Amino acid sequence: MFIHKPVLLEQALTLLGGQGRELVFVDATLGEGGHAEAFLSVGPRLVLYGVERDEQILERARQRLDHFGRRVRLFRLDFFEFFRSFSQLVDKPPQRIFFDLGVSMFHYRAGKRGFSFSRNEPLDMRLDIEKGVSAAEIVNTSSEEELRQLILRFGEERYAAMISRAIVGERERGDIESSKRLTEVIWNAVPPSYRHGRIHPATRTFQALRIAVNRELDLLEATLPVAFEHLTVGGRMGVISFHSLEDRIVKRFFQERNKSCTCPPESPICQCGGQRRARILTRKPVRPTDEEMRKNPASRSARFRVLEKIA
Ligand SMILES: C[S@@+](CC[C@H](N)C(=O)[O-])C[C@H]1O[C@@H](n2cnc3c(N)ncnc32)[C@H](O)[C@@H]1O
Incomplete structure (x- = not known):
């Protein structure tokens, strides 16, 4: 019934699951809710805020996650708006923030908005x-x-x-x-x-x-720092990207938070306080196994990076 197969699911559960602990988890790119359903199923004390820009696909996720009741809250927003208005929307800071970027297989196969070059559809491509x-x-x-x-x-x-x-x-x-x-x-x-x-x-x-x-790169670049500020200390942010343009933005952002001084190179003295904010948990991005790529060719280009906030 659901079209999209969640990518790097086992790896995401290992790196971002809470081993049964109480967790507030933001899925910033909910899609059909495949990852969200898995996280909710393995974490009985996990509360999920699901964010999705596309109304059509959000409805599918809503039906899929309905049986988790009050453990799920859904927001039809783009993730930048969500994190920018975070304190007005919810009252608990998250221990986990997850992005699975791009569009869903649902969009290619059933979105009817011209995402796929192998279909004859109106050329729209807007998620919202x-x-x-x-x-x-x-x-x-x-x-x-x-x-x-x-x-x-x-x-x-x-x-x-x-x-x-x-x-x-x-x-x-x-x-x-x-x-x-x-x-x-x-x-x-x-x-x-x-x-x-x-x-x-x-x-x-x-x-x-x-x-x-969809202004995908601009929104990603603007959102990562805002999202990071809402993450609790000790919390983790994981991002799956699907092409080098996205991955570069994620990598650069993670490296910056991993450094002790983030002042621009031309700054003669340190003005940022020199405190390292995060450590990178994935020295190299996590890639799908050969088996996953065979079973789900759409996973081929996926790269998963995870960081932990330390200050
Ligand atoms: C790869 S899919 C996520 C699939 C999901 N993890 C699953 O397992 O079903 C990415 C989703 O993010 C949504 N999306 C893309 N950009 C967004 C943005 N700026 N804000 C909110 N949602 C966005 C897309 O509409 C799409 O449904």
Whole structure:
């Protein structure tokens, strides 16, 4: 009944489960609630705050977690808003904060918003359909240079220039409104040798649009420090990321909290007090096993990092 298989579940339970202790756990990216259900099941004294930006998927999680009753509270918010308003929303600080970034398999298979290049759907890609601009608006109104930069930056797509030129050319025949039409434009724009590579040639452009539409990197960068401040001392924050752009942000943030002085290098004397705030529990990111990758190919690029707050 649920479409998304939770990634790195055993590892997340080991590093973030509380061995039966009383815990306030924030799942900041609830999705269909797969991880949340597992944490609630193994931790009878765990209370979960579930945060999700997408109303459609939040409803699925609500049904799944309903039987846990008052141990679960759900918030339809983006995680930045949630942590920014944390003290107004809830009264207990968390011992655990968990992010499982990106979108869910539900979005690709049943979201009907153009997340997948292998379906013919309206090109929207917004997780919160009440806010922001859709992928179609970006595709149809950006200049060629803006599109090139977006596809290069968020998709790390080496044929960004060819693809953006083709998109702008195609717009002369009318707006690009569907995922299928965009996929065809990309397919025809790239060199034939690129069409039969390891990934579909539209993968990176679709990723770039999704990241831009949902401001995924900006929100992540802004949220980690705010979330960290709410974590109790001794508490843990775990983040699963799915591409190098996200992982870089997480890694850098963790390294900064792990250092004793976080003043900028140009600062002649230490102004931050020089206190180390956290220790990193995963020296290298935790990766899925070969077996998990075989059973769930969507887990292939997952990287899990965990830090513990010490001050
Ligand atoms: C990979 S899925 C989570 C899957 C979940 N752990 C499970 O096991 O079912 C990521 C979820 O985070 C949500 N999401 C992405 N960005 C968000 C944000 N800024 N705030 C809140 N939710 C967000 C997406 O809508 C998606 O449902």
